[in-house]
Amino acid sequence: MRKPCCEKKKTNKGAWSKQEDEKLTEFVEKNGEGSWRSLPLAAGLLRCGKSCRLRWVNYLRPNLKRGNFGEDEEDLIVKLHALLGNRWSLIAGRLPGRTDNEVKNYWNTHLRRKLIQMGVDPNNHRIGHTQNIGLSKSSFGSRKANHPCKAANSQGDNDSDDHQKPFTDSASGPESNTSCSGLPDLNLDLTIGLPS
DNA sequence: AAGCGTCACAACCGCTCGGCG
DNA sequence: TCGCCGAGCGGTTGTGACGCT
DSSP: OOOOTTOSSOOOOSSOOHHHHHHHHHHHHHHOSOOTTTHHHHHTOOSOHHHHHHHIIIIISTTOOOSOOOHHHHHHHHHHHHHHOSOHHHHHHTSTTOOHHHHHHHIIIIIHHHHHHTTEETTTTEEOSSOOOOOOSTTOOOOOOOOGGGGGOTTOTTOOTTSOOOHHHHHTSTTTTSOTTSOTTOOOOOOOOOOO
């Protein structure tokens, strides 16, 4: 069994208080990010290091854009998800001011449903039925993406084959002249940048 | 007004990866 | 080369807010 990350020591759980936020912010601004494991002790926080990191990254970090996602952001998330699958950190890396947790939540609560409503399978971005999908929003119609880059992902967690046909199949289809993504209109520079 | 169901989001959990001795 | 440890990631859960009956 794996040992818990915060064994023994009693740590707070649940929502962060204002004081905790202040302590964490002050400490990180002073000492920089990193050494999350030892940070709680140094900052005088009764929190697990993981929890501190998450709180900072997702909520306290400066330059975070909070609030609703714009249409362009939604569009980009859908495209990137078609390309990258559930690699939220990579997707978030392309959205300045957004965090992986935020993108993940937004996907699960809004975009997934939206795609389903449009008749697009959110898992593989393929049109499920011959249904008129009113893709009013610019280029939501990224068909047959099939998460090609997931092939590189050795974890292969959700290849529950039913909904994920082999990539080779779709690649040999009529759209096989597009990029590996099946997203002809995409010109995304996917070099991985440092998180902002 | 109360009860119930659903939604949205913050936070947690457990796994994997990569660096280091 | 191997094992340990910390950091990071993605899936899942908890809970408060909101809407409907």
